[in-house]
């Protein structure tokens with residue numbers, strides 16, 4: 001075997017795993033969620049892994065950039081970034097192309113984020129390789145652990161009991177459309193995972209029903225930090241009316257109204273700090289928020305589209321400079337993403353809130369040893385080399401087979417909702 005650690009080969013494997021019928025502002029989750037598994041192999045036979053988005057545009061961008069990394073050292077992250085940027089820079093959009101674009105929650109559709117997403121996909125796998133070579137966990141490569149475990153939040157969704165044309169047995173969570181069902185969902189999730197805070201994905205039902213859901217949670221879990229996230233599906237007026245109903249119960253208010261201007265209008269008349277994963281999603285938007293006097297007070301980062309673990313560390317420094325809070329957003333994901341997020345969050349001294357994770361909604365895994373275990377709502381930071389998790393090849397083959405047969409190539413919550421309600425038009429803000 002060669003002693004050279006130069007990158008010899010990169011494999012990208014699209015996968016699909018079961019995802020429940022979760023409601024959101026855009027519509028409803030499809031029965032299968034897509035991801036990609038990235039493997040970077042060195043001439044010496046080491047394999048660094050990562051997990052990222054699995055929609056078609058992302059797979060195309062990964063395939064386009066991968067050959068340019070062959071021959072690089074796993075330490076050459078800056079050079080990797082330059083090569084990726086040169087190859088997958090987004091096409092320049094004309095003003096008319098921007099007009100009439102629908103707000104989308106689908107991660108593969110943010111064209112402007114392509115470079116950051118591809119850089120992140122390769123960066124984490126290269127860090128995994130670096131850790132294996134240096135016999136150090138990724139958190140040590142990021143400067144060392146500021147905490148030995150990372151807190152996560154219960155992420156509640158309104159949901160149906162079954163998918164339209166349910167392709168497998170219905171999930172164990174059942175329906176959640178009323179405050180009572182929502183509290184039961186929370187009790188079950190808290191019982192299984194021990195989370196110490198709760199987020200409700202809103203923007204799906206009429207806002208007063210969702211406010212009643214939060215008030216029921218406040219009664220069932222007195223003193224527990226609560227958040228609500230309508231994904232910009234409320235007007236400024238609705239946002240202000242609902243936050244008044246929720247006086248005294250919210251830890252933060254996530255993306256109530258559309259756009260930074262909408263958020264600024266809410267911020268001017270509301271005491272609860274505003275958080276976002278929709279209007280501060282890159283460094284240019286960070287600057288605009290700062291220029292406007294920081295109406296958004298908490299940035300919910302996501303290393304998958306902010307450009308990786310190191311870019312999120314840079315973001316954390318900026319947040320500290322501008323006295324902003326920092327936590328993490330998530331999309332449907334498996335354990336590699338979760339463990340990468342855990343290394344990152346352990347390395348960031350300023351982590352002001354428990355992170356989001358969709359993990360409880362997934363019942364499949366792609367790593368050896370099966371699902372990651374939470375203790376009192378937190379995950380221990382691995383101390384073994386690299387990310388500290390390895391691919392389960394049988395699981396990878398099975399999830400890839402799901403991908404080949406599921407018929408989904410791009411996330412489409414709106415199209416899926418039309419199967420239940422053909423008149424659903426996805427117009428936002430809806431309420």
Ligand SMILES: O=C([O-])C(=O)C[C@H](O)[C@@H](O)C(=O)[O-]
Nearest residue numbers: 024105229277329330331332
């Ligand atoms: O905090 C958020 O905005 C999200 O987690 C976005 C996701 O797409 C979520 O709405 C979902 O999975 O339905």
Ligand SMILES: [Mg+2]
Nearest residue numbers: 229254255277
């Ligand atoms: Mg959000």
